[in-house]
Amino acid sequence: MTGATPLLETTSLTRRFGGVIAVHEVDFQVGDGELRCLIGPNGAGKSTFFRCLSGQLRPTAGRIRLAGHDITGDGPHAIARRGVAIKTQVPALFDGLSVLENVRLATWRCGSRAARRRRTEDVLATIGLARQASRPAGELPHGQRQWLELGLVIAGDPRLMLLDEPTAGMTRSEVAETADLVRRLAEGRTIIAVEHDIQFIRMVADSVTVFHQGQILTEGTVDAVLRDRAVRDVYLGHGRDAGAC
Numbered sequence: 001m002t003g004a005t006p007l008l009e010t011t012s013l014t015r016r017f018g019g020v021i022a023v024h025e026v027d028f029q030v031g032d033g034e035l036r037c038l039i040g041p042n043g044a045g046k047s048t049f050f051r052c053l054s055g056q057l058r059p060t061a062g063r064i065r066l067a068g069h070d071i072t073g074d075g076p077h078a079i080a081r082r083g084v085a086i087k088t089q090v091p092a093l094f095d096g097l098s099v100l101e102n103v104r105l106a107t108w109r110c111g112s113r114a115a116r117r118r119r120t121e122d123v124l125a126t127i128g129l130a131r132q133a134s135r136p137a138g139e140l141p142h143g144q145r146q147w148l149e150l151g152l153v154i155a156g157d158p159r160l161m162l163l164d165e166p167t168a169g170m171t172r173s174e175v176a177e178t179a180d181l182v183r184r185l186a187e188g189r190t191i192i193a194v195e196h197d198i199q200f201i202r203m204v205a206d207s208v209t210v211f212h213q214g215q216i217l218t219e220g221t222v223d224a225v226l227r228d229r230a231v232r233d234v235y236l237g238h239g240r241d242a243g244a245c
């Protein structure tokens with residue numbers, strides 16, 4: 001990223017829960033078109049950071065700017081209208097509705113009925129679920145449910161996508177397919193993905209930001225970050241190898 005205004009910028013962003021400081025004075029920037037991965041041990045504050053960015057949580061202190069606009073304290077709908085979409089760590093599908101109906105509901109930003117129908121078809125083709133369109137979402141196997149969630153995120157054609165653990169619980173081959181999908185979705189968009197899966201991170205990330213105890217520990221290329229002594233120590237301290245994230 002050079003001197004241009006970052007697409008997203010946080011300044012001293014802080015979120016407390018009572019005595020817990022989940023996100024602590026985070027200064028973060030992501031440039032337009034970047035694909036950034038956020039990593040860090042359990043409880044590092046990654047999901048809380050995302051939920052502040054999407055408006056689901058109000059920051060306790062600090063600022064959030066999107067393309068130069070101050071969006072601090074805006075609610076989830078206002079932030080979604082500005083083109084920010086989130087896939088949360090907790091599934092957000094309507095299990096009793098079909099795959100197609102789930103996607104259609106998420107096309108609310110797309111205008112006319114015809115535009116929404118076209119967008120729904122495009123999304124189903126992109127996520128590879130066109131043949132499952134009439135199946136209840138609740139019947140899909142786990143990997144396909146995750147892809148449907150990605151479909152809901154792209155349905156409104158967001159400029160910034162926040163993906164919280166898009167490969168959680170997937171098999172190796174599903175992870176590789178998801179990495180391909182996310183790389184395709186990244187064309188013309190900015191994506192920030194929280195991930196633990198190193199195979200996925202290596203396949204997709206332009207750069208990596210490491211969270212630890214609510215703060216940014218370091219940022220850099222995938223290789224540089226995984227070689228970093230402090231990063232390895234943080235993971236070893238949590239009983240995990242940085243190589244396995």
Ligand SMILES: Nc1ncnc2c1ncn2[C@@H]1O[C@H](COP(=O)(O)OP(=O)(O)OP(=O)(O)O)[C@@H](O)[C@H]1O
Nearest residue numbers: 017020022040041042043044045046047048049089
């Ligand atoms: N709603 C909440 N109320 C109270 N404490 C919370 C709440 N949400 C998160 N926390 C606390 O904030 C800290 C950061 O949690 P967060 O879920 O953001 O971490 P994370 O990096 O996403 O972890 P994981 O990798 O396990 O998903 C933790 O100490 C957690 O217990």
Ligand SMILES: [Mg+2]
Nearest residue numbers: 046047048089
């Ligand atoms: Mg989390």
